[in-house]
Amino acid sequence: MLKPCLAFILASTVAQTAGAVQLLGDVEVSRIPTAEKVMAEVVNRYQALDEGLANQLSAQKNERDATQLAARQGHRLWQQAVRDVQSGHFDDRSLYWARLSMLNSLKNNSANFKMVDWQQQILASAVEKASRGFSDIQYDDDVQIKIFLTGFDPFFLDKDISQSNPSGLVALALDGFKFDINGKKAQIETAMIPVRFEDFDQGIIESLLSPIYRDPKTQFV
Structure with missing residues (x-):
């Protein structure tokens, strides 16, 4: 769901x-x-x-x-x-x-x-x-420090079809990760961003990040 x-x-x-x-x-x-x-x-x-x-x-x-x-x-x-x-x-x-x-x-x-x-x-x-995880961004109610990270798709695939993207791997590895910072509960949520100029031109980053920036508990993006 x-x-x-x-x-x-x-x-x-x-x-x-x-x-x-x-x-x-x-x-x-x-x-x-x-x-x-x-x-x-x-x-x-x-x-x-x-x-x-x-x-x-x-x-x-x-x-x-x-x-x-x-x-x-x-x-x-x-x-x-x-x-x-x-x-x-x-x-x-x-x-x-x-x-x-x-x-x-x-x-x-x-x-x-x-x-x-x-x-x-x-x-x-x-x-x-x-x-890409856009509908999976949800922090626990008791989280005091919200951190949001993005990874990116592999690219330059015409040069190397087997190409990976370390940022994407990090995003998958850290999604939902919870830890303490000076006694405060922190949580990381992530999403994957396409490497396509058209998406950026049409505001994909603004649409994704606007509600996250409006949350006062968001401390790192």
Whole structure:
């Protein structure tokens, strides 16, 4: 279930970046076959979640249900990637490639109603935001010091398709981490940011960080 207190972050940014996801995501998706040849185990680690999205999409009869499915599967992907890294599987790449596989599944599978292009883009953006942890930002009620960190997708993949990004790995490793600072309870929450200029131009950082900056308990970003 998506965490309700930050659900508005997902909603406020879905439409804003839908076009960027559709246009620029296609470039990234086109690299999947090459990546599978080089590191199939990495690319297909979360294949079950991708297949679950594809299989359930055909049963969705309206835009709301289809969007909720896309967001739910994206959220599950984020949570699984966090669990894997925090249990010792130190690799951020599977999250990236699974997200692209989900976008590809949305493009190649149909819901049980006629969708126009902008509706398909909304589903793609729902997967993007949820699988990046945007709907998973929630601090415990007793936390006195809130810390928010971002990681970034792998990039320069045309030079090295197996590229990782240490910042993404750190973000997955530290998501939800709790500790004390001079007797005060602190907690880290994280999210993953795409490396696409279009997203930045359309305000993805501002949409994500505005509510975080407004919280007086936020001390480090």
